[in-house]
Amino acid sequence: xxxxxxxxxxxxxxxxxxxxxxxxxxxxxxxxxxxxxxxxxxxxxxxxxxxxxxxxxxxxxxxxxxxxxxxxxxxxxxxxxxxxxxxxxxxxxxxxxxxxxxxxxxxxxxxxxxxxxxxxxxxxxxxxxxxxxxxxxxxxxxxxxxxxxxxxxxxx
Amino acid sequence: xxxxxxxxxxxxxxxxxxxxxxxxxxxxxxxxxxxxxxxxxxxxxxxxxxxxxxxxxxxxxxxxxxxxxxxxxxxxxxxxxxxxxxxxxxxxxxxxxxxxxxxxxxxxxxxxxxxxxxxxxxxxxxxxxxxxxxxxxxxxxxxxxxxxxxxxxxxx
DNA sequence: TTTATCATGGACATTGTGGGTCTATATTAA
DNA sequence: TTAATATAGACCCACAATGTCCATGATAAA
Ligand code: SF4
Ligand code: SF4
Numbered sequence: 001x002x003x004x005x006x007x008x009x010x011x012x013x014x015x016x017x018x019x020x021x022x023x024x025x026x027x028x029x030x031x032x033x034x035x036x037x038x039x040x041x042x043x044x045x046x047x048x049x050x051x052x053x054x055x056x057x058x059x060x061x062x063x064x065x066x067x068x069x070x071x072x073x074x075x076x077x078x079x080x081x082x083x084x085x086x087x088x089x090x091x092x093x094x095x096x097x098x099x100x101x102x103x104x105x106x107x108x109x110x111x112x113x114x115x116x117x118x119x120x121x122x123x124x125x126x127x128x129x130x131x132x133x134x135x136x137x138x139x140x141x142x143x144x145x146x147x148x149x150x151x152x153x154x155x156x
Numbered sequence: 157x158x159x160x161x162x163x164x165x166x167x168x169x170x171x172x173x174x175x176x177x178x179x180x181x182x183x184x185x186x187x188x189x190x191x192x193x194x195x196x197x198x199x200x201x202x203x204x205x206x207x208x209x210x211x212x213x214x215x216x217x218x219x220x221x222x223x224x225x226x227x228x229x230x231x232x233x234x235x236x237x238x239x240x241x242x243x244x245x246x247x248x249x250x251x252x253x254x255x256x257x258x259x260x261x262x263x264x265x266x267x268x269x270x271x272x273x274x275x276x277x278x279x280x281x282x283x284x285x286x287x288x289x290x291x292x293x294x295x296x297x298x299x300x301x302x303x304x305x306x307x308x309x310x311x312x
Numbered sequence: 313t314t315t316a317t318c319a320t321g322g323a324c325a326t327t328g329t330g331g332g333t334c335t336a337t338a339t340t341a342a
Numbered sequence: 343t344t345a346a347t348a349t350a351g352a353c354c355c356a357c358a359a360t361g362t363c364c365a366t367g368a369t370a371a372a
Contacts, residue, residue, distance in 0.1 A: 008250070041333080097191050136277045184319075217316065
């Protein structure tokens with residue numbers, strides 16, 4: 001139960017893009033050098049981000065990547081779901097066991113709504129997690145970095 | 157990013173143990189039959205649960221497993237951490253990149269406290285998730301099952 | 313004490329996935 | 343056109359998840 005390294009890379013790549021939004025089109029070379037990840041691998045990740053509409057890409061001389069929408073509209077959840085996929089946290093694997101009958105259908109022969117109790121808890125956990133991740137964007141990280149930077153400067 | 161099947165099995169095994177707490181010592185055979193998982197594999201999972209003090213086990217005739225503490229003191233988080241391990245949700249993999257300098261140490265040469273901003277968000281997410289999972293126990297699932305059962309009975 | 317019953321641990325096998333490299337191809341600006 | 347760049351696919355390897363099988367050890371009942 002851990003986020004993959006790809007997610008880590010994607011986050012940092014986006015942060016870098018957002019940070020150097022001044023002149024557009026940051027190439028894979030620059031990203032690779034900044035993050036310390038091979039161009040080959042990183043380009044795959046960027047490709048995924050493009051397919052899901054997080055970034056735009058233009059090939060050719062002076063090409064590169066740029067954010068497809070403002071950084072405050074790119075949430076942690078967005079990035080994670082692009083890289084990790086949208087599978088849910090918990091997926092029942094033995095819904096035809098004896099347990100299932102006892103826990104989910106509990107006596108009565110409900111039509112369609114089985115409403116599993118274990119899944120209910122787990123889905124709740126997932127919803128909480130997602131809500132939290134939706135409340136934090138690339139921009140919010142940058143903002144905090146700036147705030148701290150300013151704070152440091154003032155102290156000096 | 158998904159919980160393993162083993163976690164699923166562990167949850168259901170514990171629910172079964174809690175449900176038939178009347179006569180102690182539920183054997184691996186009964187558990188296996190109830191969950192529809194091979195005895196071999198399930199016994200491994202139970203062994204883990206024992207090592208972490210979730211259940212007790214006694215070998216010999218009429219032996220088996222029983223909860224090591226009341227079901228209301230066994231949280232979802234407990235079970236998940238036993239099976240999945242206690243690694244944190246997010247672990248930075250490139251803390252010596254250029255990014256890191258820009259984001260975490262931001263200008264000043266802080267002594268030990270680097271206080272990464274990305275990790276800060278992720279750890280927050282993890283804390284939220286853990287808190288939620290701590291608030292739900294094996295007993296709470298059983299309670300809801302009973303409540304629903306009673307509700308169904310009353311309606312009839 | 314013997315024995316049937318049960319849990320435990322280790323040694324495998326299989327499969328899937330994360331993480332990564334390399335190359336050929338398409339696309340664009342100069 | 344040409345140089346620079348992104349893209350897609352074919353591979354590779356290591357490791358974890360899932361699972362089986364067997365030898366061993368512990369225990370209570372007979
Ligand atoms: S009760 Fe829920 S988690 Fe358990 S077997 Fe049924 S659907 Fe799956
Ligand atoms: S800023 Fe945080 S997440 Fe990024 S490299 Fe540094 S420690 Fe890791």
